[in-house]
Structure formats: structure tokens, C-alpha cells
Amino acid sequence: MQADDRKLVTIITEAALERRLAEDLKRLGAHGYTISDARGEGSRGVRSAGWDASSNIRVEVVCDAAIAAKISAHLRQHYYDHYAMILFFTDVGVLRPEKF
Secondary structure (H helix, E strand, C coil), X not given: CCCEEEEEEEEEEEHHHHHHHHHHHHHCCCCCCEEEEECEEECCEXXXXXXXXXXXXXXXXXXXXXXXXHHHHHHHHHCCCCCCEEEXXXXXXXXXXXXX
């Protein structure tokens, strides 16, 4: 089995940003994304999925390293100072690289 290398970009942030982030990701070159509800506790306190104002989402994007770098730079510049947000990368192998 031959897999091609890609990056999995994972963003955990405030649910209120969902639509805006989806638009940004497409504009930055992501071919797609997955969004799910998330909850937990961090430096900004407990974030539950039970109330819209305090709910979080987990956004996952599989893309090449160049797009991952563009996403990272954009989020740091436009969101990090004003919203609860973390971002991390994972190296992944994909079987249909043209989709990513």
C-alpha cells in the first residue's frame, strides 16, 4: 500500500467562528474539512457543548504542507489574540492524494 504524505490540521475553537472559518479554509486552498462539536477545559476555562455561547468545535483539514502553513499563519494573525483557539498538526498518509 503506497500512501502519500499530507498534514492533518486540527483546530479547536469557539463554535461562533464556524461559518467564518469554513469560508477562510476554502479561500486558503483547503479542498474540504470536517467539523464536530467539542468540549473540554483549558486556559480559558470549561467549554461545554450544552450552550451555544460557550460551545467549541473541532475542525479537521487534510492538506499538503504549504496549505497547512497558510492556514496556520492566517489563524495566528486573525484569530489567536481574540478567540479561544488551538491548532496542531499531525503527519498522515492518504490513499487518494488528489482529494487533498
